[in-house]
Amino acid sequence: MAKWAMVIDLDKCTGCGACNVACKMENNVPIVDAEEAQAGRALFWMDMVTTFEGDFPNTHVKRLPKPCFHCDDPPCTVVCPVGATYRNPEGIVAQIYHRCIGCRYCMAACPFTAKYFNWYEPKWIGESNDVGNPDVSRRMVGVVEKCSFCSHRLQKVKETADIEDRPIGDEEYVPACMESCPADAIAFGDLEDKNSKVARLSRSYRVFRYGEDLGVEPKVYYLARRTGT
Amino acid sequence: MKTKPQPSVDRDETLFRPIYETGKGFYVAFGILLIIFLWALYMYIAQVWFGLGLTGMNQPVTWGFYIVNFVFFIGISHAGTLISAILRLSKAEWRRPITRMAEVITAIVLAIGGLHPILDLGRPDRMMNLLTAGRLQSPLLWDVTSITAYFTASTVYLYLPMIPDIAKIRDRGGKLQWLYSFMAWGWTGTEHQQRVLNRAINILMVMVIPIAISVHTVISYIFSMTLQPGWHSTIFGPYFVVGAIFSGIAALMIVMIAFRRAYHLEDYLKEIHFRYLSTLLLIMSLIWSYFTFSEYLTGVFGAEPHEMHIIMYKFAGPFALLFWGMVFCNFLVPVITLSFKKLRTIKGIFVASVAVVVGMWLERLIIVVPSLANPRMDLPVGIYVPTILEWALFAGGISAFVMGFMLFSKFFPLVSIWEIEEGRTHGRKAVEERIDSYLPGTSGASS
Numbered sequence: 036m037a038k039w040a041m042v043i044d045l046d047k048c049t050g051c052g053a054c055n056v057a058c059k060m061e062n063n064v065p066i067v068d069a070e071e072a073q074a075g076r077a078l079f080w081m082d083m084v085t086t087f088e089g090d091f092p093n094t095h096v097k098r099l100p101k102p103c104f105h106c107d108d109p110p111c112t113v114v115c116p117v118g119a120t121y122r123n124p125e126g127i128v129a130q131i132y133h134r135c136i137g138c139r140y141c142m143a144a145c146p147f148t149a150k151y152f153n154w155y156e157p158k159w160i161g162e163s164n165d166v167g168n169p170d171v172s173r174r175m176v177g178v179v180e181k182c183s184f185c186s187h188r189l190q191k192v193k194e195t196a197d198i199e200d201r202p203i204g205d206e207e208y209v210p211a212c213m214e215s216c217p218a219d220a221i222a223f224g225d226l227e228d229k230n231s232k233v234a235r236l237s238r239s240y241r242v243f244r245y246g247e248d249l250g251v252e253p254k255v256y257y258l259a260r261r262t263g264t
Numbered sequence: 265m266k267t268k269p270q271p272s273v274d275r276d277e278t279l280f281r282p283i284y285e286t287g288k289g290f291y292v293a294f295g296i297l298l299i300i301f302l303w304a305l306y307m308y309i310a311q312v313w314f315g316l317g318l319t320g321m322n323q324p325v326t327w328g329f330y331i332v333n334f335v336f337f338i339g340i341s342h343a344g345t346l347i348s349a350i351l352r353l354s355k356a357e358w359r360r361p362i363t364r365m366a367e368v369i370t371a372i373v374l375a376i377g378g379l380h381p382i383l384d385l386g387r388p389d390r391m392m393n394l395l396t397a398g399r400l401q402s403p404l405l406w407d408v409t410s411i412t413a414y415f416t417a418s419t420v421y422l423y424l425p426m427i428p429d430i431a432k433i434r435d436r437g438g439k440l441q442w443l444y445s446f447m448a449w450g451w452t453g454t455e456h457q458q459r460v461l462n463r464a465i466n467i468l469m470v471m472v473i474p475i476a477i478s479v480h481t482v483i484s485y486i487f488s489m490t491l492q493p494g495w496h497s498t499i500f501g502p503y504f505v506v507g508a509i510f511s512g513i514a515a516l517m518i519v520m521i522a523f524r525r526a527y528h529l530e531d532y533l534k535e536i537h538f539r540y541l542s543t544l545l546l547i548m549s550l551i552w553s554y555f556t557f558s559e560y561l562t563g564v565f566g567a568e569p570h571e572m573h574i575i576m577y578k579f580a581g582p583f584a585l586l587f588w589g590m591v592f593c594n595f596l597v598p599v600i601t602l603s604f605k606k607l608r609t610i611k612g613i614f615v616a617s618v619a620v621v622v623g624m625w626l627e628r629l630i631i632v633v634p635s636l637a638n639p640r641m642d643l644p645v646g647i648y649v650p651t652i653l654e655w656a657l658f659a660g661g662i663s664a665f666v667m668g669f670m671l672f673s674k675f676f677p678l679v680s681i682w683e684i685e686e687g688r689t690h691g692r693k694a695v696e697e698r699i700d701s702y703l704p705g706t707s708g709a710s711s
């Protein structure tokens with residue numbers, strides 16, 4: 036069974052935010068008003084964490100693309116009272132929007148704040164209403180949603196591979212964030228396939244993961260910067 | 265006891281009076297509470313209509329007042345059944361006028377507290393998914409299970425000792441005959457009936473204690489089963505149970521003092537009862553402080569950076585005022601007022617009880633919010649400001665409790681009449697026999 040994983044090379048990442056935009060478009064992520072966003076209700080399946088280090092003028096800006104880490108031992112799925120979030124056999128932590136009761140226990144249990152809630156009836160403002168992705172169901176008010184590793188793309192790839200009677204090739208199934216990255220900082224693939232790019236990169240000496248000390252086994256790997264900082 | 269005992273019905277007339285006579289004050293107070301409750305109901309309907317966006321909750325503070333009040337109200341509910349069961353079990357004679365009120369508090373507050381997670385749901389319409397798709401591995405399901413068990417046990421435990429009193433009201437005639445004769449279950453007070461009733465109460469009171477303890481333990485598990493610093497603690501189970509009993513006793517005394525005054529029960533709820541209960545409150549305050557000290561000392565001593573971050577958020581950050589306010593309300597006020605005989609008057613006890621209830625609510629807030637507000641990975645610190653909606657539902661919950669208690673007092677006596685009688689007729693002899701059996705040189709009859 037495949038084990039889908041992502042590697043993000045922070046040395047290559049320019050922090051441009053293309054992945055955030057691509058993700059929003061791909062997954063029909065609702066857009067909230069500026070006021071609501073300010074109040075902490077914006078939804079980002081692929082977030083960009085910006086931290087500042089040092090005092091002016093020696094400030095250093097760090098940008099970190101942060102999708103759901105799709106933990107192999109997810110702390111969010113074990114607490115769900117209705118099984119609306121679960122880890123599927125291929126390691127993708129998925130959501131069932133129509134079963135979610137909106138208790139937000141998974142959000143409280145997630146160590147990485149990767150889950151988002153629809154505080155109001157979601158809106159798709161202006162053009163975003165007309166150009167939605169038909170492969171991804173829209174969510175409703177009061178449910179939790181998050182990055183799915185673009186698993187709808189996996190369905191398509193699986194079907195094609197099935198018809199052509201061949202295994203899924205390396206980098207055949209890729210999420211929107213990786214596809215859109217102009218710096219080629221994101222790699223995606225099957226961790227079980229030892230020859231895949233992801234498996235190779237995940238053995239790099241630069242690799243680190245957030246929350247490794249928690250034993251949740253995140254499947255998003257980061258490659259540290261080569262420069263001093 | 266110099267005069268010849270009169271018929272008991274006349275003797276305990278004070279206890280029956282609220283059922284038949286209703287003053288103007290009652291209607292005014294009830295009306296005000298009803299308005300608050302309807303306001304809260306209106307606000308809740310708005311929340312269901314527009315979504316949880318109307319609250320102050322956000323990312324990362326995904327839980328707010330509703331969960332705080334859930335833990336708080338369920339904590340108060342430990343007043344009752346648990347304390348009354350423990351007092352009954354230990355054959356404390358002074359329990360007789362207290363048990364009924366304690367049990368009523370439990371039943372009403374538990375119903376209110378148990379509804380709070382539903383207020384918190386984004387999709388209350390899908391609540392039944394808990395039954396059709398429930399996962400018993402989730403601590404939330406443990407909660408549903410143990411709270412329903414506790415509610416069932418405590419309402420039965422409230423109802424059974426009420427049967428003889430209901431029969432008394434039935435026999436007096438007057439309003440709602442059909443209701444009282446239905447609820448009295450054909451009670452005539454025969455020896456057989458009494459034996460069966462006592463046996464049922466005995467079984468229930470033993471059963472209710474572990475259930476009550478399980479309820480707040482399981483509520484603490486909601487937090488301690490996650491990996492969040494400040495929550496992931498092994499002592500959370502007993503810590504929550506202690507806090508629950510602590511706030512429960514305080515709430516019980518507030519209610520006792522209020523209704524003692526309103527219904528002139530001074531002859532039944534004497535100063536001695538308050539003094540005994542306040543000793544319990546003092547002990548619980550010290551135990552609670554011990555748990556709090558242990559909880560924070562281990563955190564500070566280990567000084568794990570993220571844990572430390574949250575502790576400093578409470579000690580010296582935005583929650584400092586609330587944290588030290590909690591220490592003041594839960595430790596300083598009760599310990600000082602209840603340790604000195606001069607301050608240990610009904611007034612002093614009332615002040616201490618109010619302080620404890622406020623302090624315990626702060627404690628729940630301090631547990632729930634700071635851990636969520638300080639996420640990992642250098643994410644920005646969250647801010648939680650409750651909106652008018654959340655305050656409305658909080659006020660609505662409290663007013664629902666007071667209204668429930670007031671309504672109960674208009675249909676049933678707040679003090680168990682037959683148990684008071686039993687104290688007069690059998691209690692004295694039983695205690696004498698019991699003391700005899702403790703002493704050396706007697707046959708030691710067990711009773």
